[in-house]
Amino acid sequence: MRATVAAIYRAESRRVFATLVRLLGDLDLAEEALHDAFRAALEQWPRDGVPTNPRAWLVSAGRFKAIDGIRRRARFVAIEHVAEQVDALADETAERDDEGIEDDRLRLIFTCCHPALSPDAQVALTLREVCDLTTEEIARAFLSAAPTLAQRIVRAKAKIRDARIPYQVPTPDELPQRLDSVLRVIYLVFNEGYMASAGESLTRIDLSGEAIRLGRLLVELLPEPEAMGLLALMLLQESRRAARTTETGDLVLLNDQDRSLWNRDQIAAGLALVERALASRRFGSYTLQAAIAAVHADAPSADATDWAEIVGLYDxxxxxxxxxxxxxxxxxxxxxxxxxxxxxxxxxxxxxxxxxxxxxxxxxxxxxxxxxxxxxxxxxxxxxxxxxxxxxxxxxxxxxxxxxxxxx
Amino acid sequence: MKYLCLVYLDESAPQHVADSDCLAYDAAIRASGHCIASEALQPVRTATTVRVRNGQVSVTDGPFAETKEQLAGFYLIDAKDLDEAIALAARIPPAQEGSVEVRPIRPIREIASQSGASVAHG
Known part of the structure; x- marks a missing residue:
């Protein structure tokens, strides 16, 4: 049973968390409710069996635990305010369908990447809340001290709360600019991993892999051309990872790389995404950079590369x-x-x-x-x-x- | 939720924002019910800074700090969240020349009266 709960935690915890954030309107409350819900699952499921919809069960358990908590704290704050909060939570009609839950994850991404937060805070918060990395893992990945990073996250959460940064997907007219902010965060994470991969430390988490997972999630939730372009760009750059350095960690330039080491699956996935993004005719700089990477990926050697096409794309x-x-x-x-x-x-x-x-x-x-x-x-x-x-x-x-x- | 939108402009720059534009937006935001209060300020040369140290009032000419942009006016608005506040602030005409700082209001009276209530209930 423990293994079952652990597997469900891995598969569902971020989805459940995102929904709890929407319901409770607060990252820390949601985190607490998430842990309470899983603790309740560990107690009840061995006795009652795993529910048919574990995700909905966990959301509902988390919500009731949070209502309990608010009622307990009620002794210390004004009664009307608490009644209002509890009503709002209890009002939330039943569990939403899966589409609603996916929207919650998208909401959470947009909140973590809100331009009212500093770029550093956006990156840290996204890795913490969306990717579920620990503060220590993020600190190690960016070679910064854990307390500094923890403080950055605490400050960002306080700003979300005090300035009331909403948990919502931006309106269509705000979307292009807000999406840029999300894409920039993902690409920053990717580049940090890309540079570090040639570095010395093996204890650092695979940030490029996290960024690609984030990119996939974003394309799945919001198939905008530039989101596809960025995912394609990351996949095409990542496809060369094995060829980019020698065994001793020395750099190999693109033109000198052994192209048989390039990852063909990543290239195929990248090329397909570039084509989809270009076909939309609403693409931007990520798609164009991916298109350039695609020309390289398609070429059997440096000499056989269509350099005229590449110059044209740079123009x-x-x-x-x-x-x-x-x-x-x-x-x-x-x-x-x-x-x-x-x-x-x-x-x-x-x-x-x-x-x-x-x-x-x-x-x-x-x-x-x-x-x-x-x-x-x-x-x-x-x-x-x-x-x-x-x-x-x-x-x-x-x-x-x-x-x-x-x-x- | 209340936000104060502090409007900053470079007073030394030639003014491009017409008063008529500001008045038009002021009328619009008041009609929408989002505006609680709004005023424009006299130039910073008319400002006086007051400090009290050791019970002594000191009065000096001008603002506390020299900056490129000066406080030129404000809007106290009511918005459902920061995104709505940003959308309202972005339409303040001087945002196109200077900048608008959006600050959430700290509900100091509400918090004080709540802690009073908890004492009463405790």
């Missing part, structure tokens, strides 16, 4: 979201299509503008193009600048290796 992406980093990536594609000199001209001009000065990959790109053109002196200087700016061990080692090769 569209630049119009949608102008950014020097997108320009830099476009320059790399131009170098592949038209040769390194054409790419270098763009990179030199970009660096001359000054807003990529501190970005190590801008210098690394300049260095690589100079190296391919035989401009050894310039290449060496640029590799040096890039290595000095690089934060991550594997990236720095890669740049230093290139620098050493040029010095011989």
């Amino acid at each position: 569209v992406l630049l119009r949608a979201t102008p950014s020097p980093i997108v320009e830099l990536n476009r320059a790399v594609a131009v170098a592949m299509r038209d040769g390194p000199a054409a790419g270098l001209a763009i990179v030199d001009e970009l660096l001359a503008r000054g807003n990529l000065d501190d970005y190590h990959l801008a210098h690394a790109t300049q260095a690589d193009l100079c190296r391919r053109l035989g401009k050894t002196v310039e290449a060496r200087a640029a590799y040096g600048r890039a290595a000095a700016l690089a934060q991550q061990g594997p990236e720095r080692r890669f740049l230093e290796r290139r620098l050493a090769e040029l010095e011989n």
Whole structure:
């Protein structure tokens, strides 16, 4: 029975929690009610058997436990207020259908990613409340101290309560902007995992995997084109995980990767999503980035890649979201299509503008193009600048290796 | 739930927000029943800051801190939640030039009267 309850906890606890959040209007009350409900299940199910609809049973048990709790505390607060609260809870007519419960999970995601919370708090709260990671796991994943993270979560919950951030799916006219906020949180989580995966610590939770699960959940609940685009982008980037580093943790550039190591299932799922998103004609920058990743995924080798298509997609992406980093990536594609000199001209001009000065990959790109053109002196200087700016061990080692090769 | 929408504008910038626009929105939000009180303020050069330290009242010219944008007016509104408050604040015309800070009202009187009630019931 314990195993059955544990399995039901794994499968249902986040759904039950999301519904309790809606019913009780408070994250902490819902958390408490969730635990009370499972405690009641452990007591009653061995005696009475597992109910036919465990989810509905748990929601209802949690709600009654919460009403009890509010009544108990009633001695300390004004009676009218409590009566009102209990009425509101008892009024809630029966258990909703499954669709209602799925809506509750979507509500919870939008609350955790509300733009009135700081971006850090959005990420922490989403991982805590939607993904059910512990505070310690989140702290370790972001290499920050557990008390700092706990405090961030407590503050975010207090703001939700005091400023009354609602548990609701935004109206259609608010949706695009609010969805952006959710997608940004998911992609932040993914990127943190993507970078960390080349790192040293094995005790860190697989954030990329969490982000992909979140992305899948979002597409399931709200099949908007950009949600599909982001999920596709994450799957296509994740498909290269095994090829991205050597056994010793050194970086392998895309063009040098052993493509037989790419995960074909993830690529197939990613390509299908890109097609669906593009077909909607309402796509944005995530879909375009995924489309670029899809061209790479489709190509048997770097040389056989359709670089003209990639440059074209970067042109569209630049119009949608102008950014020097997108320009830099476009320059790399131009170098592949038209040769390194054409790419270098763009990179030199970009660096001359000054807003990529501190970005190590801008210098690394300049260095690589100079190296391919035989401009050894310039290449060496640029590799040096890039290595000095690089934060991550594997990236720095890669740049230093290139620098050493040029010095011989 | 009550929120105070604090309207900030850069007084030194050439004014683009017309008084007629502000008055039109004021009339609309009052008609909708969301507005409890609203006023525009005289420029910050007319402000006086009062402090009491050790029983001594000190009076100084101007605002407490120099900032780029100054408090120009306020709306005390009633909204069902922060999303509704944000939607109402976003339609205040100066939001297009300056900014609007949305702050939930701390129900200090209600809390005080509740703790009074609990003493009575206890």
